[in-house]
Structure formats: C-alpha cells, structure tokens
Amino acid sequence: MSKPKGWKELVPGGIITEAGNARDYKTGDWRTERPQVNKEKCINCFFCWAYCPDGSVKVDADKGVMVGFDYDHCKGCGICASICPSKAIDMIPER
Amino acid sequence: MAINLKARVMGLNGNAAVAYAMKQINPDVVAAYPITPQTDCVERFAEYVSEGLVKTEFVTVESEHSAMSACIGAAAAGGRVMTATAANGLALMWEVLYIAASMRLPIVMMVTNRALSGNINIHCDHSDTMGARDSGWIQLFSENAQEAYDNIIQAVKIAEDLNVRLPVMVTQDGFIISHAVERVEVLDDEVVQNFVGPYKPVYPLLDLSHPVTYGPLDLFDYYFEHKRSQIEAIDNSFPVIKKVAEEFEKISGRSYGFLESYKLDDAEYAVIALGSTCGTAKEAVNALREKGKKVGLLKIRCFRPFPKAEIIKALAPLKGVAVLDRSVSFGGFGGPVFTEVRSALYDAPSHPLIINFFYGLGGRDIYPEDIIKALEKIENVVQKGKVEEHIGYLGLRE
Ligand code: SF4
Ligand code: SF4
Numbered sequence: 488m489s490k491p492k493g494w495k496e497l498v499p500g501g502i503i504t505e506a507g508n509a510r511d512y513k514t515g516d517w518r519t520e521r522p523q524v525n526k527e528k529c530i531n532c533f534f535c536w537a538y539c540p541d542g543s544v545k546v547d548a549d550k551g552v553m554v555g556f557d558y559d560h561c562k563g564c565g566i567c568a569s570i571c572p573s574k575a576i577d578m579i580p581e582r
Numbered sequence: 583m584a585i586n587l588k589a590r591v592m593g594l595n596g597n598a599a600v601a602y603a604m605k606q607i608n609p610d611v612v613a614a615y616p617i618t619p620q621t622d623c624v625e626r627f628a629e630y631v632s633e634g635l636v637k638t639e640f641v642t643v644e645s646e647h648s649a650m651s652a653c654i655g656a657a658a659a660g661g662r663v664m665t666a667t668a669a670n671g672l673a674l675m676w677e678v679l680y681i682a683a684s685m686r687l688p689i690v691m692m693v694t695n696r697a698l699s700g701n702i703n704i705h706c707d708h709s710d711t712m713g714a715r716d717s718g719w720i721q722l723f724s725e726n727a728q729e730a731y732d733n734i735i736q737a738v739k740i741a742e743d744l745n746v747r748l749p750v751m752v753t754q755d756g757f758i759i760s761h762a763v764e765r766v767e768v769l770d771d772e773v774v775q776n777f778v779g780p781y782k783p784v785y786p787l788l789d790l791s792h793p794v795t796y797g798p799l800d801l802f803d804y805y806f807e808h809k810r811s812q813i814e815a816i817d818n819s820f821p822v823i824k825k826v827a828e829e830f831e832k833i834s835g836r837s838y839g840f841l842e843s844y845k846l847d848d849a850e851y852a853v854i855a856l857g858s859t860c861g862t863a864k865e866a867v868n869a870l871r872e873k874g875k876k877v878g879l880l881k882i883r884c885f886r887p888f889p890k891a892e893i894i895k896a897l898a899p900l901k902g903v904a905v906l907d908r909s910v911s912f913g914g915f916g917g918p919v920f921t922e923v924r925s926a927l928y929d930a931p932s933h934p935l936i937i938n939f940f941y942g943l944g945g946r947d948i949y950p951e952d953i954i955k956a957l958e959k960i961e962n963v964v965q966k967g968k969v970e971e972h973i974g975y976l977g978l979r980e
Contacts, residue, residue: 494807499747499815500686501808502785503795 510560514541518563520578522556528575529553535567535576589767589835596724596759599731599766600666600692600752601626605636606774607738609690610661610781613641613652617671618704619756620694624666646671650678650689657687658796660786662738665689668756669696672710676717682749683718684812685796686784688741689749691719692734695857695908696756697944705945706756708856709909711885712918718812720750720819721886723856725842727764729883730754732836735769738778739826745818747784755858757945773833816887823884840889842881843896845871849878851960852897854923855906856882859941859948863906866953877957882919890926897927900934902960906953906976908942916973935960935969941976952976 498504522535531552536544543561545554568576594602601623604612612631614624631640641656643649646667657663667675672693682689693711697703711721722737724730730752737750754760769777785794800808820840827838842860845867846852853863860881870877880896880903882889897903905924907917915921920938927933939956942948956976963969 491803492807494810494814497804497807497811498785499811500684500785500796501798501800501804502685503798504785504792506793 513559514562515557515559518558518561518581520563520565520580521558522561522563522565522567522576523579524553524555525575525577528573530573530575532572534570534572538566538570540564540566590770592766592768593763594727594731594766595622595761595763596727596730596754597623597694597761598626599727599764599768600734600754601630602768603731603734603774604664605630606769606771607662607664607735607778608636608775609638609664611639611641611653611656611663612665613643613649613656613663614665614667615643615646615649615671617646617668619696619760620666620668620671620692622760623692623694646674647678650675650682653689653691654678654682654685654687657682657689658685658786659788660783662742662781663687663689664691664738666692666694668694669698669704669710672714673698676714679714679717679719679749681797684808686747686812686815687749688738688747690734690737690741691749691751692730693751693753694756694760695753703944704756706758706858707908707943707945708753709943711751711753712909712911714751715886715918718748718816719886720746720748720816720823720884722750722752722884723882724752724754724759725858725860725881727754727759727762727766728836730759731766731768732830732834732838733883735774735777736823736826736830736838739829740819740823742781743819743822743826744782744784746815746822748812748815748819753857758858767834767836769833777829777833819887820889838883840882840884840892841896842883844879844881846878846880846896846900848876850876850901851903851957851964852878852880852900853904853906853953853956854880854882854919856885856919857908859906859908859953862948862950863953866950866957869950870954870957875957875961885919888922888926893923893926894930897923897934898930898932902964903934903936904956904960905936905938906956907938907940910940910943920972935963937963937969937974938972939974939976940978946977948977
C-alpha cells in the first residue's frame with residue numbers, strides 16, 4: 488500500500504468508497520513464517536492452491552504448474568505445508 | 583421567553599411534544615423499543631404512522647440494542663432516522679451508540695432521562711445520558727417540553743450538517759418533563775419541513791452504482807486517525823449548533839445558546855444545572871435576589887461538545903459556584919458536570935471557588951429551598967476563603 492494517510496485525508500467514518508480493494512491491504516506483513524516450495528518434490532497437485540485461505544498460492548494454469556507464493560498477501564498460516572501430500576513446502580521463520 | 587401571540591399553542595407533555603416534532607420532521611425510518619418513561623412518545627408516533635400522517639417506515643424491534651442497530655443500518659442505507667429511549671434502554675444500546683457515532687451517521691434520538699438500575703427505579707436522573715457522554719454523540723439537554731420540541735427539530739439540522747455528520751441525543755427529564763402537560767408553541771408543519779430541508783444522504787449503501795463498505799476492520803494502522811477525525815467533527819459542531827440556533831430563532835422567536843445565563847451579569851454566586859432543575863433554580867435565584875443577594879444560574883444546554891470557552895466567560899468573574907449533578911461518577915472526583923466545569927476553569931484568568939452537590943437521584947424531588955441551601959453554602963465557603971469539602975448532597979436523609 489502507498490504511504491499511510493494522515494487523519495485529514497480520510498473518508499469520514501472510515502467508510503471504504505472503492506469496491507474490490509482488498510488487494511491493496513498487504514496482509515503479508517502479519518507473517519511470522521514464510522512457506523517455501525521445493526519444486527524437486529512438488530507434484531503440481533494444486534492442493535495448496537485449493538486450500539490457501541488467502542488465495543496466495545501462485546499457479547500457471549496453462550502449464551499446469553504451481554509456481555510459488557504471493558508474499559504480499561500470504562499470512563504464513565502453514566495450511567499449504569500441512570496439506571501438501573509430498574511434503575514439498577517448508578515453513579521458514581521470518582527474520 | 584417572549585410570548586408570541588400568533589403562535590399555535592398546544593397543551594403537550596414532553597413526550598407528546600417530541601412525538602409531534604417527529605411527525606412534522608417525518609423521518610424515513612424510526613426503529614424504537616418502548617421503555618418507561620419514553621413509551622408515550624413512541625406510542626404517539628406509532629399512531630401517526632398507523633393513521634398515515636407520516637411516510638415513516640416504523641420498525642418494531644425486540645430490544646434497544648436492535649433498535650439502535652436498525653437505526654444504524656437505515657442511516658447507512660441513506661435514510662433520515664430517528665429513535666427514542668431511556669435509562670436501561672440507552673444502556674443496552676451502549677456498544678452500538680459508539681458505532682453510530684464512529685460511522686458518522688446523523689441519527690437523532692430523544693432520551694427521556696431516567697435512573698439506571700439497580701435498584702429498579704423509573705424516575706428521573708441523568709445517569710443514563712451521562713454514562714453515554716463519551717460515545718461520540720452530541721448531547722442537548724432540555725429544561726421543559728418547549729425546549730424538548732425545539733431541540734429535537736434543531737438536532738436534525740445539526741446532525742446532518744456536512745461538517746458534522748454525527749448523531750445527536752436530545753434529553754428531557756423523565757416524568758418531570760415527559761409526563762407534565764405544558765403550554766408548547768408549535769410551528770407549522772411546512773415551516774418545520776422547510777427548516778430541516780430534504781435529506782441529503784452521504785455515501786448511502788443503497789446507491790448501487792457507488793458501492794461502499796461501512797464498519798470495516800480498522801486496526802492500529804488507521805483506527806487512531808479515524809478517532810482524530812471524529813474529534814474534529816464534534817468540535818466542528820460548535821459553529822453549527824450556533825448557526826442552527828440562529829436560524830431557528832428566525833422561525834420561532836426563541837433563542838438558544840450552548841448555555842443560558844440567568845441573572846448572572848452582576849452575580850457573585852451561581853448554581854450550574856442541566857434540565858428541568860433549571861426552572862426550579864430560577865425560582866431560588868429570584869427568592870434570593872429579593873433579599874438582595876447577588877446570585878444567578880448557569881444552565882448548560884449543550885453538554886457534548888462541552889462549551890468550555892463560554893463556561894469560562896460566564897463563570898470566571900464569579901466568586902463562587904455550586905455545581906449540581908444529577909448522576910454520580912462512582913469513585914470519581916465529583917459528578918460529571920463538576921469534573922468538567924472545574925477542569926475548564928483551571929486555565930481561566932481568574933476562577934471562582936467551586937463545590938459540587940449530588941441531588942435528585944432516582945427522581946428525588948428538588949425544591950427551591952435546596953438550591954437556596956446550595957447558594958448559601960457557596961457564599962459561606964467564599965467567606966471562609968477556601969473549600970473544605972468539595973462534595974455535598976441536596977435532599978438526602980442522613
Ligand atoms: S502459508 Fe497459508 S496463506 Fe501462505 S500460501 Fe500457505 S496456505 Fe496460503
Ligand atoms: S500441494 Fe505440494 S505438491 Fe501439491 S502443488 Fe502444492 S506444493 Fe506442489
């Protein structure tokens with residue numbers, strides 16, 4: 488997100504006046520662990536993509552490959568790592 | 583108050599006066615739940631609805647929490663919304679009162695002041711509205727049925743002003759005002775309609791081509807900024823309350839300020855009060871004036887926002903002030919009015935000695951003699967030159 492606004496710039500009442508702007512809220516900085524995929528082990532089953540509660544698993548649908556994560560929005564919940572049938576995802580502590 | 587011979591006069595109690603004003607305002611939505619001593623107001627308004635005299639959507643709900651929640655929904659949808667409650671009903675609205683103010687929804691609510699339980703009591707004190715004083719609502723107190731009628735009409739215009747956009751609470755003392763029939767000068771329907779004007783919704787949810795979100799998650803990154811802008815909004819209401827009162831005077835001949843000074847010009851001692859007690863205090867002031875005592879009354883009409891500059895101006899020249907509180911802040915340093923007035927005077931160029939009296943809890947009557955006692959006490963304190971006891975009680979058995 489761009490630089491946080493000062494109070495004078497805000498819409499009164501905290502009303503959100505644009506539709507479909509959830510993407511602008513970078514929830515990635517809530518994360519304490521980041522998922523990391525080992526493509527050697529990955530079988531491209533897309534389970535992680537289906538289970539991710541934040542739509543943060545990136546896939547190339549045309550090629551049928553899981554390609555990585557959207558770290559701007561991934562909250563680090565670890566569901567993908569836990570669901571992966573081939574243990575291809577490790578959760579690495581941030582920092 | 584000058585008597586306007588051309589005015590239309592009705593015999594109305596406070597509840598009926600407010601219901602009549604609501605009929606003339608003709609809001610889009612009223613969601614309310616009955617509670618003594620407000621019931622009479624909502625009942626009368628429901629009659630106007632069933633007789634087809636208003637176009638209001640009247641929402642019957644199962645509690646006051648739901649009443650205020652329905653008001654919030656209707657106001658966010660883009661309607662002009664009103665309601666009324668009292669005492670525990672207001673207490674049950676607590677969490678949603680804050681939400682109405684935070685979302686900057688211009689809901690207007692009449693509160694018939696009644697003591698909070700326990701024990702169960704249906705009579706007047708100010709514990710209900712004083713408890714809600716930090717919720718972000720503007721609060722206007724009324725001395726009689728006429729003022730309740732006038733305040734509710736002005737409240738609509740104050741709430742909806744684009745520089746304010748905040749909910750407004752108009753109070754009247756339970757039973758003392760709400761159930762006593764008085765002479766009330768009413769305006770013509772058309773005059774009221776022109777005064778409040780057509781409602782201009784801001785970010786209405788029902789504007790489907792401009793979808794908006796009300797009440798999203800607001801954490802440590804923005805909540806503070808939103809509160810700051812809420813502080814600004816209620817501060818902005820000062821000039822608006824003044825302007826609306828001036829416009830109201832043009833249509834009614836009745837003038838309103840944040841405060842009303844009664845015989846304060848040359849006074850040395852004064853009492854401060856809110857609501858119907860001010861009428862009693864005027865009697866007490868007159869009685870003492872006849873004996874040559876230089877005493878007066880400062881009535882607070884607008885408690886939120888708190889008119890500190892005007893309070894300093896009115897009180898700084900005095901020698902002594904007795905603040906009357908009709909509610910308790912348990913464990914606090916005096917009642918809510920005392921705390922606030924005393925704090926405002928701290929930076930005044932000169933200040934009077936100031937003492938506090940609790941009175942009238944649970945509807946205990948207050949008499950002119952009680953107020954005379956308070957004025958004599960403060961005179962005594964001033965003669966001694968210092969306050970030995972800040973807190974006293976009027977009308978309490980030892
Ligand atoms: S850690 Fe959670 S949020 Fe991040 S990609 Fe995996 S499932 Fe999605
Ligand atoms: S769940 Fe595991 S194996 Fe399946 S696509 Fe995701 S990382 Fe690859």
